[in-house]
Amino acid sequence: MEILINIKETITVQEALDFIQSPECGGEVIFAGTVRNHTKQREVLKLFYECYEAMAISEMQKIAVKVQEKWAIQKLVMLHAVGDKYPGDLAVVIAVASAHRGIAFDACEYVIDLLKETVPIWKKEFFADGEIV
């Protein structure tokens, strides 16, 4: 399995596509998480993502190892943005390429679920009403 893991200011779906698309794989599943302009009906101005980068990369690598143990996936991309992010901005991109689409869906969902549970990245929400959580 080829793996691309990256944490940086700005991420794009295109760089994930560029890495996973290949004539060997038939099915690619991509999850893109974007900043929403509301959380539970409250207007969001921006998010600020911080991360414990060395450990975050290590935890992402552990997720990749688990994926490899579970499924025959050819390529896996995990990208996470950090810093100030505004509504509509990309926060996370997960991309999986496989010969069989069923396992690509399963693996992609598994990765984003696990990333949200284990990878040390934190967001602060700046609401329009002035609160910061």
Place this chain on the structure above:
Amino acid sequence: MEILINIKETITVQEALDFIQSPECGGEVIFAGTVRNHTKQREVLKLFYECYEAMAISEMQKIAVKVQEKWAIQKLVMLHAVGDKYPGDLAVVIAVASAHRGIAFDACEYVIDLLKETVPIWKKEFFADGEIV
């Protein structure tokens, strides 16, 4: 639910992204199906996709209606390429945007599964050994 359905010579993931990304939705799931350079260990030179376009569009609309009945999806894109397609070329793109990622994964997989079952599109495989199936 906003819907984009298109059948044409060349499709891109970007046009699906442009349609579904919005500050209202948090999660986007995209399936991209590309032409593989092999089928069951046999080298593929190209595929030729033909379609019964008017009925294909109608069947895709029926899928969209089913999706809408099942899940709270904000946006749905179904793109299919036709004509000669070579290994690495995009054949199909499904994209779903939703506030909740779980249903976006479910809906996206449902759409591609159903599309492969019901939409009148046919591919001819041109193998390196000369056979056409």
Place this chain on the structure above:
Amino acid sequence: MGILLFGAAKDIAGVPVLEKPAHISDVAALKAWLYEVYPSLQQLKSMMIAVNRAYATDEQTISQQDEVAVIPPVSGG
């Protein structure tokens, strides 16, 4: 209107459109006639008939104004 043929059905018949005999008035009769004229159609894993761009049951009637199509197993995606 004629009968549209696609994919493997078109290859077997060798033409993209067939003239529909006037006596055929439902899907079951159309299928029987097609299998008789082109026995190789029986090799298809499935053969659906679409009437006015929607999958039709065997019981569905066909009039001269209907758009009729022969749908071999689809293989998009």
Place this chain on the structure above:
Amino acid sequence: MGILLFGAAKDIAGVPVLEKPAHISDVAALKAWLYEVYPSLQQLKSMMIAVNRAYATDEQTISQQDEVAVIPPVSGG
């Protein structure tokens, strides 16, 4: 090495790094000390300790050379 603080834990402590008292030799003792010095940390839904960039159990020992971090509930993605 110092103790790294992130997210809500950093906000509660008001600093990104703390000096680790020399007498603390395992994760359980570190947690107890943190809760004593910063009682507000008890309001966190969870507080994990990472030792050398991996989640640690309460029993894990900590030496002066280890990289130790306080991990409040993560919220990436």
